[in-house]
Amino acid sequence: MNLQNQYDIKDLSLAEAGKRRIEWASKEMPVMRLIRERFAAEKPFKNIRISACLHITSETATLALALKAGGANVALCASNPLSTQDDAAAALVEYGIPTNAIKGEDETTYYKHINSALDSNPQLTVDDGADLVTTLHTKRKDLLKNVLGGTEETTTGVIRLRSLEKAGGLKYPIIAVNDAQTKYLFDNRYGTGQSTTDGITRATNILWAGKKVVICGYGWCGRGIALRAKGLGAQIIVTEVAPTRALEAVMDGYQVMPLIEAVKIGDIFITVSGDKHVIDEAHFQAMKDGAMIANSGHFNVEINIPALESLAKSKRRIRPFVDEYTLNDERHLYLLGEGRLINLASAEGHPASVMDMSFANQSLCLEYIVKNRSQLETKVYPVPEEIDKEIARLKLQSMGINIDSLTPEQKEYLTSWEEGT
């Protein structure tokens, strides 16, 4: 394929390094390997155009290559300005996949890249955070008529799409991949837990043991980060707005308090709520000298960065991914990764083994849309239960783990009401 003018990446000469990292990641993705082999034989996406807006990483490359093996024409763009692995992007171009993504791109380039991916006139969309779908529904409406369906990878994207559906604006069916058990229980919890602590460690080289770590939001990601930071010896403080989640954090053994109290004692702050301005001006005003602030939620609005900028009398980059803000009272606050998802900004995102399940969901849901397109309505669908269960079965199989199955007597018992005490 002639890819001239169809890609915009940092440096094509990084392709060999990218190919080696993709090969390394794919070793930890046995479920995707099986799916790719079947797609190559069955060609479920023959001549279908797919525009995918995802973090451009070595794991995403394995998804793109599986879809391509299945006959699709895939165009890729970044779902975050700071999450692209430039070597993976270069390798993807060499593998014949038009890719538009450069780590550190500004907002104008970010949307230019989304529009480039949409220029392929997609029949399927894959999104992570719903920026591509939003662009399609607002600025590129002319392309909507050809779209059969799409998938959404993350919590924030699903929230946006459900709001769009509720407002009557959604124009094609979308499957909420995030809501599969084989996605959020593993990717959001163990993936974000490990990669967020990894990202903060790589950016700062701090010792976690003995630190007071404040986690804003105790959802699936927050639980995972708390678990891993506790394992590294940190004392965990959780802030929440949902009473049940706050109660769960208490019974998991963590301190729970309003953020305005936590700021007086916390050493490291991590937002992971999907909400806006969770850490705001009043919080910066009360933080200790030397406090570090990071975000692992989808968008960089969780920390009110403009408020921090206006409070600071100076700012300097003291290390890659660490900006030091000096306030008027001489306190220093450290913003990590420009407030963008720290696990992708300063580390490599989720380990391949969890992305194996997330992207198996993506692959099988896209195939499901193609096969069932005539029956699907214009709404946000959950992942079909049979897909979710099959991915768990395949993952266990790949790990060499067998489980028990119900006897006929147990099946009968579990579906009856007559038998009691």
Ligand SMILES: NC(=O)c1ccc[n+]([C@@H]2O[C@H](COP(=O)([O-])OP(=O)(O)OC[C@H]3O[C@@H](n4cnc5c(N)ncnc54)[C@H](O)[C@@H]3O)[C@@H](O)[C@H]2O)c1
């Ligand atoms: N970094 C990554 O790689 C990665 C991976 C998966 C998801 N995400 C993103 O992380 C965010 C969280 O995802 P999740 O699956 O854990 O969501 P979730 O809905 O399970 O949890 C979010 C929690 O934040 C709480 N919350 C909301 N506003 C708050 C506030 N002002 N203060 C304190 N708590 C507040 C909610 O009550 C909820 O319990 C989303 O933006 C999601 O898209 C990031």
